[in-house]
Each structure stands twice: as structure tokens, then as C-alpha cells.
Amino acid sequence: MNFFDKLQNNITHNQSLLFVGLDPNPEMMPKRYADEDMIAGLWNWLQFIIAETADFVCAYKPTLGFYEALGIPGLELLHKTLKAIPQHIPIILDAKHSDLNTSTIFARTVFTEWQVDAITLSPYIGQDHVAPFLVYPDKAVFILSCTSNPGAESLQQYPTNESPLYLQVVKESRTWGTPEQLGLEVGTTNPEVLALIRAVAPERIIMARSIWAQENNLHEILASGLNDHGDGLLIPVPQDMLSSPQLAQEIASLRAEINLAKNNIIQENSSCSVWLPDVCSFNQHPQQDLILQLYDIGCIMFGSFVQASGATFPYYVDLRKIISNPQVFNLVLTAYAEILQNLTFDRIAGIPYGSLPTATGLALRLNYPMIFPRKEVKAHGTRKVIEGNFHAGETVVVVDDILISGKSAMEGAEKLQSAGLKVNDIVVFIDHEAGVKDRLKANGYNSYAVLTISEITETLYQTGRINEEQFLAFKES
Numbered sequence: 001m002n003f004f005d006k007l008q009n010n011i012t013h014n015q016s017l018l019f020v021g022l023d024p025n026p027e028m029m030p031k032r033y034a035d036e037d038m039i040a041g042l043w044n045w046l047q048f049i050i051a052e053t054a055d056f057v058c059a060y061k062p063t064l065g066f067y068e069a070l071g072i073p074g075l076e077l078l079h080k081t082l083k084a085i086p087q088h089i090p091i092i093l094d095a096k097h098s099d100l101n102t103s104t105i106f107a108r109t110v111f112t113e114w115q116v117d118a119i120t121l122s123p124y125i126g127q128d129h130v131a132p133f134l135v136y137p138d139k140a141v142f143i144l145s146c147t148s149n150p151g152a153e154s155l156q157q158y159p160t161n162e163s164p165l166y167l168q169v170v171k172e173s174r175t176w177g178t179p180e181q182l183g184l185e186v187g188t189t190n191p192e193v194l195a196l197i198r199a200v201a202p203e204r205i206i207m208a209r210s211i212w213a214q215e216n217n218l219h220e221i222l223a224s225g226l227n228d229h230g231d232g233l234l235i236p237v238p239q240d241m242l243s244s245p246q247l248a249q250e251i252a253s254l255r256a257e258i259n260l261a262k263n264n265i266i267q268e269n270s271s272c273s274v275w276l277p278d279v280c281s282f283n284q285h286p287q288q289d290l291i292l293q294l295y296d297i298g299c300i301m302f303g304s305f306v307q308a309s310g311a312t313f314p315y316y317v318d319l320r321k322i323i324s325n326p327q328v329f330n331l332v333l334t335a336y337a338e339i340l341q342n343l344t345f346d347r348i349a350g351i352p353y354g355s356l357p358t359a360t361g362l363a364l365r366l367n368y369p370m371i372f373p374r375k376e377v378k379a380h381g382t383r384k385v386i387e388g389n390f391h392a393g394e395t396v397v398v399v400d401d402i403l404i405s406g407k408s409a410m411e412g413a414e415k416l417q418s419a420g421l422k423v424n425d426i427v428v429f430i431d432h433e434a435g436v437k438d439r440l441k442a443n444g445y446n447s448y449a450v451l452t453i454s455e456i457t458e459t460l461y462q463t464g465r466i467n468e469e470q471f472l473a474f475k476e477s
């Protein structure tokens with residue numbers, strides 16, 4: 001089960017947005033656990049915390065730094081702690097100290113050996129630091145977007161209060177991974193900061209930190225940080241509560257207080273927008289994850305777009321962006337490959353420019369030679385129409401991104417045919433429908449698409465990525 005589902009199951013089952021930091025901090029350890037062997041004392045305390053809170057939390061968050069500070073016995077303590085956490089409760093490892101050159105190996109260790117479900121990461125090293133963690137589809141990352149540390153203010157608020165860096169971090173990191181795999185860590189006592197982040201990232205899980213430093217603002221924090229459906233916000237159990245001998249009782253009443261405030265906020269905000277679109281979502285599309293990831297990285301846009309033919313469409317697909325996201329690129333190649341492996345051909349031809357990376361990826365993945373018809377023939381050099389080596393008489397499968405009128409794919413196929421090659425099949429990622437496949441058939445080509453534009457739009461609507469207006473604009477076009 002992936003992190004997101006595991007988290008949602010615990011939120012529902014324990015009726016709780018609370019998470020607990022499992023930190024063996026000797027300075028916070030209650031006196032009753034004092035022992036000649038400090039590690040033994042800390043271990044007893046951690047076991048107590050888990051036993052008292054497991055029915056009241058949605059996740060645990062051990063902080064790696066506290067364990068590391070205890071040396072090798074500390075890392076052994078971390079292993080014992082991770083094992084002591086009931087399997088159904090997700091573990092978010094608070095690490096934030098890997099670097100670009102260690103991220104691949106660190107991701108493998110924490111996700112496959114330690115088996116944690118999610119990790120916190122610093123955003124400053126950029127997407128290529130985060131990507132090695134996102135190749136584990138069942139795991140997640142939380143990007144540190146904002147901290148409440150006063151010393152960070154001059155950086156986070158830079159350059160202006162209207163357009164602060166921390167909001168740029170949120171905007172940028174949203175393009176790195178799906179809401180199911182990438183959440184935000186937000187440390188603040190200020191509900192306004194939370195509200196600004198929620199406005200920029202309505203679909204993300206926010207793991208709140210440091211909210212208890214200022215008293216009596218729970219209602220404001222929840223009102224600012226909850227999403228339209230009244231969830232999407234994880235609340236930390238206050239650190240000093242973890243020293244209480246009546247921990248279970250205290251956490252149960254905190255949970256009740258949060259749930260009451262949350263229900264009031266849901267009622268106050270009750271409007272059509274809190275409900276999911278009125279579309280049956282029983283039939284989840286098999287490519288739903290891929291569709292959502294493509295949408296989230298900006299490959300599928302809704303608005304008013306003029307096409308090459310002069311017609312205006314309510315959407316535009318830019319599959320060229322997949323090359324900047326290796327994880328999505330891989331999934332796209334797998335989807336094309338499933339179609340190609342049922343066809344017979346000698347070479348793969350990509351249609352420039354958009355489909356050249358995809359055709360290259362498929363040639364490497366399926367071990368077929370590749371060629372491509374040039375878009376424009378140069379007046380110098382070899383003046384070739386077709387790049388790459390081939391033999392006349394061979395069969396070529398054409399790979400393109402999207403079929404609108406079919407013009408680009410057919411023009412490419414004609415260039416290949418005029419060089420003596422045979423083209424029977426054209427494989428694309430998206431079929432705009434409206435009879436384009438019949439048009440290709442009438443010109444002698446079989447065509448295959450991973451997805452139709454209707455399947456994409458239905459899925460985006462069912463999952464709440466696009467609103468009713470956008471959906472209807474598409475339906476009526």
C-alpha cells in the first residue's frame with residue numbers, strides 16, 4: 001500500500017490528523033525514565049509513547065538527527081523504534097540532510113532497508129535531489145517549505161513580503177511530484193503563512209510544525225491549513241505532552257478538540273466547492289496515476305489554445321515536458337512500449353521534434369534501431385530527408401505524441417515511404433478523437449493511442465484536478 005493510502009486509512013480509522021515525533025532527546029526525557037544506561041531510558045520512554053499514542057495518531061515522525069547524535073547505539077535505537085511502530089501506521093523520517101551525491105543511496109537505504117514510508121527533504125538542492133526518492137512509487141517526500149525559526153526569516157521572506165521565497169519553493173516543488181508522493185512541511189505559528197501556502201497548493205498534504213509556540217490559535221491554524229475537503233493537514237502532538245504520564249488521555253482530548261474545530265470549519269465553509277464533482281468514480285482508469293502525474297507536471301493544460309489549423313481548443317497537451325521528469329518519462333515509455341510490442345516492424349521513427357526523445361527512449365528500451373524524417377531539409381551538408389541508417393523495403397513504426405488532424409504523423413510517414421520504407425502503424429500517446437483515426441485508416445495507416453483526450457479529461461474531473469467549468473468547456477467543444 002502506498003504512503004498516501006496508508007496515511008488516509010489511519011486518518012479515517014483513528015479519526016486523527018495528529019502525528020507524533022519519536023525523538024530520543026535526552027533533554028526532554030521525563031525523569032521517571034532516568035537510567036544509568038541513557039539509551040535504555042530513552043528506549044523505555046519511546047516504547048511508552050508508541051503504546052499510548054498508536055490509537056490516536058495518523059503517523060509517526062522520528063527525527064534522524066536525535067538518533068545519530070547518540071552514535072552507533074542511537075542508530076540501533078532507531079532500528080528498534082522503527083520495528084516497534086505498528087506496521088499499519090506510516091513513518092515519516094525527518095532527515096533533511098542528504099545531499100545530491102548521496103540521495104540515490106540514501107533513498108535506497110531509508111526506503112528499502114529501513115522501510116520508512118516518507119522522508120522530509122530540503123528543497124535547495126532542487127528537483128534532481130528529490131527525484132531519486134520519488135522513483136519509489138509507494139513512498140513519499142515532504143519538502144521543507146517554511147520554518148518558524150526567526151533566523152530563517154530574512155531568507156524565507158526574500159525578496160518581498162508579497163512574493164516571498166518560501167512560496168516560490170511551494171510553487172516549484174509542486175512540479176516535482178504528484179500530491180500522492182510529495183507533500184509540504186510547514187513550520188509556522190502564523191495562520192496567514194499557512195493560508196498563503198494552502199492557496200498556492202490546494203491539493204498538497206501539509207505537515208504542520210511549530211504551531212504550538214503560540215497559544216490559542218488552533219482554530220485559525222486549522223481554518224488556514226485544511227483543504228476544501230476538511231483534511232490534507234497533519235498536526236504535531238506538542239512535544240511537552242509526550243512527557244506526560246497520562247499521555248493517552250491528553251492526546252485523546254487534543255484529538256477531540258481538533259476534530260470539533262475541524263467539523264465547525266467544514267460547516268462554516270460548507271459550499272458546493274467542498275464536494276467532489278458529481279461524476280461516478282467507481283471505474284478508475286488503469287492509467288489514472290500517469291494521467292495525474294502528466295497533469296501535475298504541466299503537460300496537460302486547460303484554457304483557450306489556438307491549434308496549427310487555426311481552430312481553438314479548450315486544452316493543450318505539451319508532452320515535450322516529460323523529458324525533464326525521468327520518473328514520468330519512464331512511465332510514458334512503458335505505456336508506448338506495451339502497444340509497440342504487439343506490432344511488427346524493423347525500425348522506430350520519431351516525428352520531430354516533440355517525439356524524438358520518446359522514440360529514442362523506446363529504441364533503447366526495446367532494442368530497435370531508430371531513424372527520423374527531418375522536419376526541414378538542410379541546404380548544406382548531406383541534405384538528408386531521413387536521419388539514421390536504414391534499408392529500403394524495411395517496415396517502420398511511426399511514433400508521435402498527439403494526433404489532432406493527423407497531418408504531422410502522415411507527413412512524416414510519407415517522407416519515410418518516399419525513401420522506400422513501409423509504414424503500416426502509427427503509435428501516439430494521445431488521440432484527440434473526432435475521427436482522426438478513421439482519417440489515418442483511409443490513408444492506409446493503422447493508428448494506436450495510449451489514451452484518448454476524453455479519458456484524460458474524465459479522469460482529471462473525477463479526481464478533482466479540473467473543475468466543472470473546464471470539464472464542460474471540453475465536453476461542449
Ligand SMILES: O=c1ccn([C@@H]2O[C@H](COP(=O)(O)O)[C@@H](O)[C@H]2O)c(=O)[nH]1
Pocket residue numbers: 307308315316317318319354400401402403404405406407408409
Ligand atoms: O495539444 C496539442 C496539439 C498539437 N500539438 C502538436 O501538433 C501535432 C499534432 O497535430 P496534427 O494536427 O495531428 O498534425 C503534434 O505532433 C504536436 O506537435 C501538441 O503538441 N499539443
